[in-house]
Amino acid sequence: MLIGEYKFLIDEKKRLAIPSKFRKSLGKKVVIARGIDNCLVIYHLNEWTKEAKKLEGLNKNQSAPRSLARIMFSGACDVDIDKLGRVLIPDYLMKYAFLKKNAAILGLSDRIEVWDDEKWEENKKKTEMSVSDIAENINSSGTQEN
Amino acid sequence: MLIGEYKFLIDEKKRLAIPSKFRKSLGKKVVIARGIDNCLVIYHLNEWTKEAKKLEGLNKNQSAPRSLARIMFSGACDVDIDKLGRVLIPDYLMKYAFLKKNAAILGLSDRIEVWDDEKWEENKKKTEMSVSDIAENINSSGTQEN
């Protein structure tokens, strides 16, 4: 079960430890990809395959879906988890997510997100303040009403 | 049945005892999550699974539902209950619920809430004084009218 918040450091070699609780669920190989809101997403190989299917199903004749597929596939990258449970984060993804030294790692049930700590704390604070408002504005079908 | 109010201490290692009356109903593994009004919620694994299903059903393309899922999943954490019936509370949840040493534990039928004792007493005092007023503003279908 991938849930929880962890604060880890990225070292000078751009290595980031995966929380030990997550390692069994993720296996030895994972895919790191761009996420929404300037974070990174780490998928189990199977989960990534699902995401990839969705992207492949988009209508390539329209500009927006085409761009989305392009940016997601080109931004993704499959990496091995080393013996100590760390992954190597490519430069272009470090930049995309504004990652420096302090990272926040979030378990989101079927995936993991990696944020620059500062950005996450900011985002979290905002969201925490309005959780009840948000919850009230989401109807039973799971879509936002205003 | 999870009902009643208990006052327990959280020790220096952030361990909190689950009232012995609740232990059989909760099983060996539980999930601790953010609750509304800055308290924590402890779920039986099955109850949590229900909650998680709801969150997974949200439309992740929209910003507000995405934030909600993020804050709920990252704020949760699955823990084992140790042999003496205690759970370990992660730092970020201690902070979220303003927990210090004295905690109030509430049984709410299908779940447990954990409050900082001071906050709970304050909240309780307010609510006790106006139970009848509050009740009058809730209609038969359980929703608030103003």
Place this chain on the structure above:
DNA sequence: AAGTGTAGTGGGAAACTGTGGATAAATATG
């Protein structure tokens, strides 16, 4: 009243995990 059991609290020792660095392999450069 003494004994027995259970429950809440505290602490010590062992195991684990995050982090930094050292060494070896691979790739690039002149």
Place this chain on the structure above:
DNA sequence: CATATTTATCCACAGTTTCCCACTACACTT
């Protein structure tokens, strides 16, 4: 082809977490 630079693999330390046991207090029994 040799050297330099990057990339990957391995190891060591320290702090935390986890596991286990001791103590005290209260309730209930005999």
